[in-house]
Amino acid sequence: MDEEILSIVLSNIRIADQRLGHQGPGPRVKHR
Numbered sequence: 001m002d003e004e005i006l007s008i009v010l011s012n013i014r015i016a017d018q019r020l021g022h023q024g025p026g027p028r029v030k031h032r
């Protein structure tokens with residue numbers, strides 16, 4: 001129903017991952 005919202009959230013997460021990279025110890029680190 002909210003595919004647009006999900007896609008936006010996923011894209012934001014991707015951008016955040018690319019920004020942060022592996023600088024800090026993140027408890028939410030998922031490697032697909």
